[in-house]
Amino acid sequence: MDDSLFRALADPTRRKILELLTEKDRTAGEIAEQFPIAFASVSHHLGVLKAADLVASEREGQFIRYRLNTTVFQEVVRYFMTRFGGEGEKHA
């Protein structure tokens, strides 16, 4: 379980970005306009999320469209379930 993953999740703006991407894929601009901070700052957050492999992106003409990488979230859930899964479901 990569360190960059948890560091990426530690920022509330980035978590909000992830939740936005849950609804639908969005371009960098569509994401950025949801926040009161500079576009460049949001771009930086997107870079962090991408480095942690939580999102992927692809160019679409002028735009760059971002989408969730759901695979990694499943790994996160598995991390918590196996290590801290609470009582009962010990399925090692």
Add this chain to the structure above:
Amino acid sequence: MDDSLFRALADPTRRKILELLTEKDRTAGEIAEQFPIAFASVSHHLGVLKAADLVASEREGQFIRYRLNTTVFQEVVRYFMTRFGGEGEKHA
């Protein structure tokens, strides 16, 4: 979902502490001796984990014993499952 929770999880030493507490409850000293950093630093990490409600502690004579608060981990799992639709970790 509290911000302090994700910030607490962002540090690898703290995650290691949590994993140690998965095995069994431990005193501050037993935890601290597992790490190459100063006891005071580990104590600080324990404070962060406690503030995030990830662990609880109680005095036992000279010692202070720490234990996982599993309830919060279940909330974490629920957070990821509900928002980021983890399909694939079904169990029984």
Add this chain to the structure above:
DNA sequence: ACAATATTTAGACAATTGTATAAATGTCTA
């Protein structure tokens, strides 16, 4: 080629964080 739009990258700066040492607090036992 030029201008407009979309986004990222570079550089700077203040706030936060992880660590260390030293001092303080709490507990036990002689």
Add this chain to the structure above:
DNA sequence: TAGACATTTATACAATTGTCTAAATATTGT
């Protein structure tokens, strides 16, 4: 009460981080 042990709190400092503005890169249309 004194002294030893266990742990936390106070303080300082270097490293990391989130934000900004300005400049750079990429694409589209004229």
